[in-house]
Every structure is written in structure tokens, then in C-alpha cells.
Amino acid sequence: MTAADPLAPAAVRAAYDRRARLYDGVVLGLSAGLDGLYRRLAIEALAPRAGDRVLDVGCGTGLNLPLLRPRVGAGGRLVALDASAGMLRAAAASARAGRTRGAALVRADGARLPLRSGCADAVLSTYTVTTTPDPLAAAEEMLRVCRPGGRLVLTDDRLPAGWFLGPVALLRGLRLRGWRDTRTALARLLRRACGAVASREWHGGLLFLLGARRPSG
Ligand SMILES: C[S@@+](CC[C@H](N)C(=O)[O-])C[C@H]1O[C@@H](n2cnc3c(N)ncnc32)[C@H](O)[C@@H]1O
Secondary structure, three states: OOOOOOOOHHHHHHHHHHHOOOHHHHHHHHOOOOHHHHHHHHHHHHOOOOOOEEEEEOOOOOOOHHHHHHHHOOOOEEEEEEOOHHHHHHHHHHHHOOOOOOEEEEEOOOOOOOOOOOOEEEEEEEOOHHHOOOHHHHHHHHHHHEEEEEEEEEEEEOOOOOHHHOHHHHHHHHHHHOOOOHHHHHHHHHHHHHOOOEEEEEHHHOEEEEEEEOOOO
């Protein structure tokens, strides 16, 4: 990683700190209004149950949380983790406004989760692994904290790394890393670790969902 790397953790954190206020509206626009549908499909694939401990890695402004809470019920535990203080502030404001109840918001690096192995029944990460310098290492870390028999669901895009930071970052990302097919590499990783992998794609494969269950023993 170099100082000019658009995926340098400090650059990504600062970018999301700056964008937190406008994030929800931008996401709705970029997805042509379909954002909620993709989130619902991701949570269907995750299949959280009443009482589950669910971890949302790179939770951003907390858009998944109102969909997760009814699934885990009052006895479930939601931990929503993000590297950006600005995004977490927006998630907290959303909670205060009553859109989310009872999620623990944690500021931490998703590539080094401050959680013990096997502590989560289900791990969700939407549009986050491709914002980290090493998406495969981030996915491995999510598998680590997922208990045997627990589920992991990732959704993301197949655009060049750093595109979300603007055209200069996109070009820098392409120069540094080229274009990597993160979806195929993630699917291979999950297949190796878990066996079967559920896969969906939208917009001609631009958006993808991968889901897997950690083997029980
Ligand atoms: C595109 S946003 C997605 C937010 C949310 N998951 C959603 O679906 O709306 C990417 C999020 O990942 C967070 N992020 C990026 N790198 C991270 C890392 N290493 N650890 C934790 N969060 C990270 C950013 O701060 C940002 O909130």
C-alpha cells in the first residue's frame, strides 16, 4: 500500500466521514431505488433467526439494521461495526430517530475484528469488502468470527477498486491494482471454506451476492 493508494484505510475512513451525511440518498439514487430490495434479498439469504447474534461489518449509516432487528427479535443481538466515525454518527442519529433499535455500534477495522472466533451466528457485509485493500483477508476475518454452522453473506460490486472515491481515485486504483474480479475470488474462498456457495447477480453481474454456511464441525 502506498500513500496514494485510494484504498489506504485512512483515505477510505476520511472519504466516508465526509460522505456520511449524503450517503443514504446517494445509495438510493445509484441503485435506481432498488437498494432496499437488494438489502432484503441479502437478509433473506442470511436467514437470521430469533435470538441470533448478528454482526454487520462496515455497517455504514446502518441501513441494514431496521431489516435485521425484526428477524432477530428483542432477544437477538446486533453488532454494527464500521471504521468511519462519521458513518457511525449517522447510524446513531438514525437510531435516535427511531429507525433502528438496540444495535451496538462499534468503531473498528473490519479486517481485524475485535471479536473472539465463532462469536456470531450470522455475519453480513454489504458493499464493504471491496473498499478494503484485501477483500479476501476481510472475508476470512468474517469467517473467523462466524460460529461453525453460522452464515456469512456478502454483497458488493465489481467496479474497479476506489471508484466510489471519484475519478482520480478510480484511475489510481486501476494503475495500482488493475481490475480484479473480486466476486470470483471471494466465491472460491467461500467454496473452499464452506463447500456450497449461494450466488446471485444483478445488473449484468455488476452487483453480486454470495452466501455460505460454515461447516458445523
Ligand atoms: C459503501 S459503504 C457500505 C455501508 C453499508 N454496509 C451499506 O450497505 O450501506 C462502505 C462502508 O465500509 C466502511 N469500511 C471501509 N473499510 C472498512 C474497514 N476496513 N473496516 C470497517 N469498515 C470499513 C466504510 O466506512 C463505509 O461505511
